[in-house]
Amino acid sequence: MTERIAVIDVNARREGRRYSTLDVIGAGPRHVVGFLRHLGFEAQLYSFEYVVRHPRCLEEYDILAISAMITDYVAVNTLVKLWRKLQPSKPIVLGGPLTLSPSLLQALDFDIAIVGECELPLEEIAQRYGSLSEAARDPNVCSIKGITTKLRGGKGEISRWAPRDVIERYTPDIDGVKRYDFWWACRVYVEIVRGCSNFYRPRFAHDGRRCLGCNLCRSGSLEQRMKCPVNIPPGCGYCSVPLVHGPPRSRSVDSVVNEVRSLLNLGVTRVVLSAPDFLDYGRDLLVHPQPLTDPRDPPPNIDAIEELLRKVTTLPQVTEGTAAILIENVKPCLVNEYVAEVLGRYLRGTPVFIGVESGSDALLERIGRPSRVEECIKAIELLKRAGLRPYIYLIHGLPSETDYDLRRSLEFVARVRKLGIEKIVLYRFTPLPRTAFEGFPRPPPAVARSGARELYNAVTKLNRESKRTLLGKRLRVVIASTYPKKRGYLVAYPLRHGPTTLLRGSPRLIGAVCEAVIERIVSDRLVEGRIVSVIKRIARV
Numbered sequence: 001m002t003e004r005i006a007v008i009d010v011n012a013r014r015e016g017r018r019y020s021t022l023d024v025i026g027a028g029p030r031h032v033v034g035f036l037r038h039l040g041f042e043a044q045l046y047s048f049e050y051v052v053r054h055p056r057c058l059e060e061y062d063i064l065a066i067s068a069m070i071t072d073y074v075a076v077n078t079l080v081k082l083w084r085k086l087q088p089s090k091p092i093v094l095g096g097p098l099t100l101s102p103s104l105l106q107a108l109d110f111d112i113a114i115v116g117e118c119e120l121p122l123e124e125i126a127q128r129y130g131s132l133s134e135a136a137r138d139p140n141v142c143s144i145k146g147i148t149t150k151l152r153g154g155k156g157e158i159s160r161w162a163p164r165d166v167i168e169r170y171t172p173d174i175d176g177v178k179r180y181d182f183w184w185a186c187r188v189y190v191e192i193v194r195g196c197s198n199f200y201r202p203r204f205a206h207d208g209r210r211c212l213g214c215n216l217c218r219s220g221s222l223e224q225r226m227k228c229p230v231n232i233p234p235g236c237g238y239c240s241v242p243l244v245h246g247p248p249r250s251r252s253v254d255s256v257v258n259e260v261r262s263l264l265n266l267g268v269t270r271v272v273l274s275a276p277d278f279l280d281y282g283r284d285l286l287v288h289p290q291p292l293t294d295p296r297d298p299p300p301n302i303d304a305i306e307e308l309l310r311k312v313t314t315l316p317q318v319t320e321g322t323a324a325i326l327i328e329n330v331k332p333c334l335v336n337e338y339v340a341e342v343l344g345r346y347l348r349g350t351p352v353f354i355g356v357e358s359g360s361d362a363l364l365e366r367i368g369r370p371s372r373v374e375e376c377i378k379a380i381e382l383l384k385r386a387g388l389r390p391y392i393y394l395i396h397g398l399p400s401e402t403d404y405d406l407r408r409s410l411e412f413v414a415r416v417r418k419l420g421i422e423k424i425v426l427y428r429f430t431p432l433p434r435t436a437f438e439g440f441p442r443p444p445p446a447v448a449r450s451g452a453r454e455l456y457n458a459v460t461k462l463n464r465e466s467k468r469t470l471l472g473k474r475l476r477v478v479i480a481s482t483y484p485k486k487r488g489y490l491v492a493y494p495l496r497h498g499p500t501t502l503l504r505g506s507p508r509l510i511g512a513v514c515e516a517v518i519e520r521i522v523s524d525r526l527v528e529g530r531i532v533s534v535i536k537r538i539a540r541v
């Protein structure tokens with residue numbers, strides 16, 4: 001009999017619920033389900049909320065597979081206990097960023113954990129055992145790279161990166177998105193590139209390792225950049241993507257377009273073409289068969305990017321204005337006039353996220369960033385001129401940050417304010433497992449630290465001011481749900497991204513795409529508006 005596997009998306013559920021960005025459906029769990037089916041298993045995707053509401057749905061499964069982040073320990077534990085009560089003898093498989101932390105794995109009850117990408121370890125399990133239950137019974141399953149068990153104390157090597165042809169071989173799950181709350185209004189992530197091209201490294205690591213200055217990771221050949229003589233992990237010091245996912249591998253235009261088409265036909269209204277850097281799309285093909293480990297050269301593969309954007313933005317729901325295509329991050333050093341012009345042609349009016357991280361070149365160099373401050377400013381100007389809405393990320397409290405660096409960031413905020421930037425997201429540095437900075441302490445919140453506090457205040461002021469420019473503007477929104485805190489109000493999300501919008505209206509409008517006028521700024525994240533017209537009813541709620 002075919003093994004039945006319930007894959008539960010617990011990502012960002014922390015203690016059991018999401019506190020922000022409630023409207024995201026990630027790509028990872030959909031990929032896991034798609035690949036399990038490709039291997040011959042019967043797999044279904046569930047959101048954490050769905051399982052909490054319908055726990056008995058788990059009774060028909062042989063395996064519980066959980067995808068979670070390191071902040072989700074409590075929610076994962078809740079699910080593990082539920083499964084052990086319902087199915088005491090059946091195995092639990094863990095995956096997702098959570099498994100990068102051996103200490104969390106030691107604290108959790110599970111049978112098998114996949115550390116890193118799932119494809120190659122699962123393929124080997126399928127070939128060797130034919131069943132995940134069989135694999136869970138064999139202590140030698142740990143000999144598969146990327147697999148660890150409770151007996152091993154959760155310690156294990158990261159899996160090998162799945163080659164492009166393996167990622168290309170299967171279709172991520174589509175129908176499972178219907179088991180997420182207000183799925184029709186969620187941003188559904190479609191992976192277009194796996195891995196990151198930044199194989200620069202920080203100049204230091206948490207355990208005292210120091211860069212020797214050999215410059216291999218910055219100017220060596222693409223192959224040479226894979227290794228550092230002192231084993232500092234590749235990429236920015238706070239990020240594990242290059243180590244865990246390797247250099248970029250792009251999916252084909254056809255497979256991405258087919259996935260986007262299926263999601264839109266289902267009733268999804270917002271699709272995010274997801275990649276650590278959108279501009280790495282197809283750039284790996286320019287250096288193939290070498291690994292793309294240079295974040296700056298060659299320039300973006302405009303032909304591949306344009307073909308992809310042309311095909312996804314001419315799907316009927318997008319051209320009729322009842323669905324939107326969004327992108328996420330770009331590296332400033334890859335933005336030039338031509339790139340900005342092409343992005344503007346297909347994505348006008350949508351945000352583009354730029355990881356600036358600091359206004360100090362000295363700090364950017366120390367932590368392994370490939371772009372410099374003036375490149376960030378230039379990229380922002382070009383993208384804005386092309387009709388996109390640049391959103392900026394900054395981080396405070398990074399290891400080695402000085403008062404000088406914080407002052408430079410403050411100056412940077414003043415400069416981009418003059419450019420009319422709509423939003424800056426200021427993150428607090430968080431040490432993540434398997435990164436160069438994993439052992440550094442988490443700094444206090446920005447408001448509790450001189451220097452960072454001024455930066456926080458400047459960012460908050462900019463974000464508040466920019467919200468005011470929305471007053472009187474028309475936005476096309478999709479209505480997600482009723483608003484539990486205020487009777488008679490609905491929660492809506494702008495199709496092309498923007499603040500959560502409250503609208504007065506009948507619950508019968510849930511699932512509709514509407515035009516609304518913004519009339520009041522409620523807070524940093526919330527605005528209130530009035531429905532002007534109903535464009536289309538999308539979802540059968």
Ligand code: SF4
Nearest residue numbers: 201211212215217228
């Ligand atoms: S981080 Fe490693 S590879 Fe890069 S320059 Fe320093 S020693 Fe060389």
